[in-house]
Amino acid sequence: MADLAKFREAVDAWAAGGPGDLARELAARLTVRTVVLLEGPSDAAAVNALAANRGRNLEAEGICVLSMGGAMSVARYAGVLGPSGVGLRLTGLCDEAERRYYASGWERAGAAPEGFFVCKADLEDELIRALGVTRVEELVRAEGDVRALQTFLRQPAQHGRPRHRQLRRFLGTKKGRKIRYGQVLVEALDPDRVPTPLDDLLTSL
Secondary structure (H helix, E strand, O other): OHHHHHHHHHHHHHHOOOOOHHHHHHHHHOOOOEEEEEOOHHHHHHHHHHHHHOOOOOOOOOEEEEEOOOHHHHHHHHHHHOOOOOOOEEEEEEEHHHHHHHHHHHHHHOOOOOOEEEEOOOHHHHHHHHHOHHHHHHHHHHOOOHHHHHHHHOOHHHOOOOHHHHHHHHHOOOOOHHHHHHHHHHHOOOHHHOOHHHHHHHHHO
């Protein structure tokens, strides 16, 4: 795990314009074969939680789940890791609004165009719809965030909005909350209610 963290750090530095020797060396030594490119850490938390639910150890399988800090970085990461860089298999998950960045990044890297999966709005929206508003509110209560949610819902900007949109917005109002709920919501899913993009991603690995 520590070595894979070093690999991620080396890739981040390479994507930012630094040298790629360390990333190449670590990829070979750690036998990394696939990289899952994700927009942010909440997506990574969800992917890792679903893998754990299914009894899989992605790191042991040579799969690196990597948060890029935004979809607009995907071309740089795909370029250094894909066929034109380290030569790893690429896959990923993105929001519908960011599809064009992934498609362009995949094309520039020479990767298979069907290699990533798209959420209709974003992953949080997919998870809330899969669980249902009532169940998500139960989880918010269990996590000790019900008072924060009630305060948030009293804000004028939230009046009249559909509850699933309110919940989706609430998850992003505090640093670290989306990451925590990325795991919490996935762990609460029934096996047959996993959102299609997330399910397809794990199945492809």
